[in-house]
Amino acid sequence: MTTVGLIGLGAMGSGMAASLRRAGHSVQVFDVRREVAAAFAKEGGTAHDSLASLGAACDVIVSVVVNAAQTEAVLFGDGSTPGCAASMKPGSVFVMCSTVDPNWSVALEERLEAMGLRYVDAPISGGAAKAASGQMTMMTAGKPEAYALAEPFLNAMAAKVYKLGDSAGAGSKVKIINQLLAGVHIAAAAEAMALGLREGVDPAALYEVITNSAGNSWMFENRMAHVLAADYTPLSAVDIFVKDLGIVLDMARASKFPLPLSSTAHQMFMQASTAGFAKEDDSAVIKIFPGIELPKSATQL
Template structure:
């Protein structure tokens, strides 16, 4: 049996790595991105660049969408040149964005009306793990969708969790993951900021914490950006404005209190409105007053 034709829409930090993992697994990968040069660069290494989602969808049995949010997913599917009109009945749409779980449930129903199968499949792990095929996927969907797309999921991720036979569960688990990620980044920034305020050498603090019980993956990863004075966005401040907003929206529906999430969300909101919206999410440390942040190598420190 021939393997399904696959396409990836969105060649950002995660999508580019996922497309590369599929290519490494031997698949011919169709790609589409709003940056035409990104799709063409991928195609030069082996693959097919498409000018619009509809062109990609017409050629593929499985369409993997790796865009930022629900609004961009709507545009990919139903906007001008959108994929939904071109997808054949029985084909699969794999949605990898972090979204409101209720929106994901509704999207499954909308696509089912067109005979299109759907996998609610948010992702986690960062760009490096996406590029190496070692990321995590939190998925939910009908057995027929897994039957067609399961091997492709396994090519993109080391861990593919199947969390239910209908959309929603994947997005709920991802939202809970983002609760922890956002709170951990905020807490890491607060800890590093206190150390700077108290005159502790930041490199020494980083060394000690990363070998002690107070460490977290986010402290180890994000505070390395702070030490380097490099706020090039791998995941931007505004991503956590959005994602922690989704966390609070989900909990509000059942009147469930989330005090730490609420505080972390306010910290990212403050960083965003202070002008750091598009910087790396570690820039949340810049909201703390009266501290000198490490600058890029060879440059003086900057004062927050």
């Protein structure tokens, strides 16, 4: 039996682990919040107290952490706590689900292969609800021998698993392009709603019309619902798009490719972050617009 482990039981990772369990797999988990891992294991599975323990127990490890720096710490330790790579069995697979610089992903594959480990570059998209229902999207790239072990678990976690190349990098490039569109769409949605508020349009009516008209986008429909509810609980925080659009711009800058809309959207998220909204939901980018009164929650009325 091939064993699977998952690191990072956040908004996406908890749903992915639940999807693996629902598919009949015995899931090994680790989270820095030990009580979260223990709560997951009560419903089925095994919680590990250390990354080294998880690494030794699993043939396939799925990492669902925020960025490249956290992925490095998960694999190689943080200077005080060992990571999982040193204890992983030869031939085991590390599946990396974070949004990272594609060149970093390529280098990570080489580093792991030198240790006798396999790698799948596998960024994810779809949000927490789709992760929980096993309906998210995975943008993957990896060698056939890595897929051979990892594929049953990828299919358990995602409705669509796109194979974009036989070595690392392609998955991360496609995810970065997806993040370009996602960030620009959120910024544009916020700008449109802000203009409506400025002009005295009823925001609920505006939302209803736009979501049934040609100007709609998935991001407008999803994120402006947060604005109407005055709920800025961070499912995806402002600083995520400071990071992700920064990676978009870095990738384009390397080949001197112009991205004017991405640059503007990045500046909007940067402004929201420095204005104190860094940890709020990314829809809080609407708070940078002056002279508007945002909808209030029922408790604020």
